[in-house]
Amino acid sequence: xxxxxxxxxxxxxxxxxxxxxxxxxxxxxxxxxxxxxxxxxxxxxxxxxxxxxxxxxxxxxxxxxxxxxxxxxxxxxxxxxxxxxxxxxxxxxxxxxxxxxxxxxxxxxxxxxxxxxxxxxxxxxxxxxxxxxxxxxxxxxxxxxxxxxxxxxxxxxxxxxxxxxxxxxxxxxxxxxxxxxxxxxxxxxxxxxxxxxxxxxxxxxxxxxxxxxxxxxxxxxxxxxxxxxxxxxxxxxxxxxxxxxxxxxxxxxxxxxxxxxxxxxxxxxxxxxxxxxxxxxxxxxxxxxxxx
Numbered sequence: 001x002x003x004x005x006x007x008x009x010x011x012x013x014x015x016x017x018x019x020x021x022x023x024x025x026x027x028x029x030x031x032x033x034x035x036x037x038x039x040x041x042x043x044x045x046x047x048x049x050x051x052x053x054x055x056x057x058x059x060x061x062x063x064x065x066x067x068x069x070x071x072x073x074x075x076x077x078x079x080x081x082x083x084x085x086x087x088x089x090x091x092x093x094x095x096x097x098x099x100x101x102x103x104x105x106x107x108x109x110x111x112x113x114x115x116x117x118x119x120x121x122x123x124x125x126x127x128x129x130x131x132x133x134x135x136x137x138x139x140x141x142x143x144x145x146x147x148x149x150x151x152x153x154x155x156x157x158x159x160x161x162x163x164x165x166x167x168x169x170x171x172x173x174x175x176x177x178x179x180x181x182x183x184x185x186x187x188x189x190x191x192x193x194x195x196x197x198x199x200x201x202x203x204x205x206x207x208x209x210x211x212x213x214x215x216x217x218x219x220x221x222x223x224x225x226x227x228x229x230x231x232x233x234x235x236x237x238x239x240x241x242x243x244x245x246x247x248x249x250x251x252x253x254x255x256x257x258x259x260x261x262x263x264x265x266x267x268x269x270x271x272x273x274x275x276x277x278x279x280x281x282x283x284x285x286x287x288x289x290x291x292x
Contacts, residue, residue: 002199003192005046005060007053012068013061015091016084022068023061023092027053031098032286033089034060037107037130038208039175039201040273041067043193044106047279052286059096063109064088065207067200074210081218082135085211086116090123104128104286106275108211111135111219114259117233118226126289127260128238130282131272135215136223137255146248152178156212163209171202182272189276233260236292238285240274243267264289 004010008026015021024042032052034045042060049058062069064085072079089112093101103124105113110129117127133141142150156163167174175198183189189197201208226232237260245252253265266285270277 002196003043003046003190005043005049008049008058008060013092013095015064015088015095019064019070019072019088021061021064021070021088021092023059023096024049025057025059025096026050027056027058029056030290031057031059031093031096031101032290033093033101033103034058035063035089035103035105035109035112036060036066037105037109037132038211039178040107040197041200043196044273044275046276048275048283048286051279051283056290057098059093059098059101061089061092062200063112063211065211066204071204071207074207074213077210077214077217080207080211080214081222082112082115082214083119083218083222085112086119089113089116090120093123099123100125102126102128102286102290104130105132106130107132107272111215114233115219115222117235117237118231121234124235126236126238126292127233128240128286128289129256130240130274131242131244133244133252133255134223134259135219136227137250139216139220141248141250141255149248153212153216156209157216158213160209160213163213164206167209168205171205172198175201179273183277184271185277188271188273193276232258233262236262236289237264238289239263239265240268240282240285241265242270242272242274262292264292 008024012020110132117124
């Protein structure tokens with residue numbers, strides 16, 4: 001049996017034409033939506049979700065293109081725009097009875113969360129982003145040999161065909177590489193969870209690549225338009241990150257503050273998969289955010 005979040009129920013909810021999201025829901029109270037990152041599924045939130053469910057309705061979807069959610073084709077490079085993925089999240093919450101909700105995302109899910117906050121400020125009450133930079137800033141800070149840490153970004157930015165072929169030839173080696181090098185505490189990803197992530201990822205190579213390709217194309221255009229127009233995140237924002245700024249030579253808090261005037265930015269002493277390596281710290285940060 002694949003691991004699950006204890007006490008959570010599962011459903012499939014239509015959110016767009018031809019797209020339904022798989023979602024795990026638990027708890028009761030004010031709604032909090034949790035969006036997973038790469039190469040994971042909603043399962044990455046299992047500890048944090050169980051904690052928050054004591055006094056919140058916790059909604060954990062698989063993003064479009066991931067896990068057990070639908071994986072639409074992407075003939076024109078728009079199906080995995082963060083704008084489309086963010087609209088999925090708002091539609092999901094609305095279908096579950098929530099017009100307004102707090103939103104937290106990790107990695108790819110954080111980019112979706114930011115886009116939801118920019119596009120749907122009346123729906124997103126609070127926003128948390130874990131271990132990522134906004135898309136424009138991400139590309140700007142990757143320079144010289146230090147950019148090698150993001151080799152997968154450049155690989156999956158290539159036109160359709162080659163990235164899918166290369167990754168599809170050895171998917172467990174590719175996705176497992178990130179599960180290994182981004183984790184400081186291997187015990188945080190037990191064998192059953194790791195196997196679930198690898199299975200989900202190997203079955204979603206084209207859509208995962210399309211998600212990343214969008215971040216080198218249409219997402220850049222959308223973010224640049226927001227930056228030029230002065231659109232910012234209006235809600236309270238919390239960012240938790242490893243100290244990538246010290247490693248790569250940039251001021252992460254300053255980059256985020258340009259997008260989020262009401263910002264709390266903290267660094268964490270754990271690996272990339274912080275919701276699994278330091279779930280108490282992450283849950284505590286989210287609870288503090290919800291009081292702002």
